[in-house]
Amino acid sequence: MLLIKAAWGGKSLNYDFRSPSAGPYPRTPSDIEKNRNTLENSGHYYRLMAAHVKQVLANPGRVCPAYDPKEGYEIAGFIWLQGFNDMVDGNFYPKQPKGAPGNRFAKYSELMAAFIRDVRREFGAPKMPFVIGVMGVGGKEPGDDNLAFREAMAAPADLPEFKGNVTAVRTAPFWDEQLGAIQAKKEKVRQMAYELRNKGKRSANADGKMTEEQQREFLKDYEAKLITPAEAAQLKRGSSNAGYHYLGCAKTFALMGEAFAEANLKMRSEAK
Structure with a gap:
């Protein structure tokens, strides 16, 4: 074959x-x-x-x-x-x-x-x-x-x-519904990073006063509250690409x- x-x-x-x-x-x-x-x-x-x-x-x-x-x-x-x-x-x-x-x-x-x-x-x-x-x-x-x-x-x-x-x-x-749900959380983190960089009106950096280091720390804390270590490990283990490529699963x-x-x-x- x-x-x-x-x-x-x-x-x-x-x-x-x-x-x-x-x-x-x-x-x-x-x-x-x-x-x-x-x-x-x-x-x-x-x-x-x-x-x-x-x-x-x-x-x-x-x-x-x-x-x-x-x-x-x-x-x-x-x-x-x-x-x-x-x-x-x-x-x-x-x-x-x-x-x-x-x-x-x-x-x-x-x-x-x-x-x-x-x-x-x-x-x-x-x-x-x-x-x-x-x-x-x-x-x-x-x-x-x-x-x-x-x-x-x-x-x-x-x-x-x-x-x-x-x-x-x-x-x-x-x-993979579980991977998809975790990936959706990762997308929220990316969106938050975008909002911080661009001083989004509803973001923590709306006034533009956050330094790059402060933005990184904010994102780190935001992601930790959103995604558990077990979920992060599962996503790393089970996916290798974006959603439009079926997460590379x-x-x-x-x-x-x-x-x-x-x-x-x-x-x-x-x-x-």
Whole structure:
């Protein structure tokens, strides 16, 4: 078995991984004003991904010594885990008035469906099992936008054309709730540091008279009251990255990977 990984952080589906059948990227007035998201670079990472996979498959034996050219290979599935950069992109998915009908991220569903069709066409695998790893950052208590985005991300799996060959796997159950709660406290400490530096009106340094040393001492005491030594040790032991990367929690990624593999195997077995 050979796993081909193509992963660049901080990328969106609406622009960076935009696939051919999604059509040209519709630049917004803000894009034009700030001279960003040019048409020629739209889909750049889709093309890089496709080229990388094709390069590997042109000579699998280079990276997989057990490969037998006589037996050839089969593309057994595709796993997609992404989402955060689309969820926070208010430029492409503008905020809607409170109570407005529909999902502001509905376009993501269309782009995801186009992506699935395109990668199958790209690699000559029309029924290739496809697993959508539905973003689970934030775990059991997502904000409204987070929840709406999750629904938009999962939606393509319900399309008739994808019945039995596309599965949406919810990753929120694998988010480490304890680490998330401690990380939220760390964010409060960072916010307090920002308020002190910038003389926030509600901070202890509103009058700007605190020295840097006094600010450090204040923060040290603030953090000690907020986070216990046991919690600090747990966060250090269990996380290695920010929340948008699932806190870099190895346990979370292991559980997600297992769920993706099981979903892929289930689709393959049911297709036989």
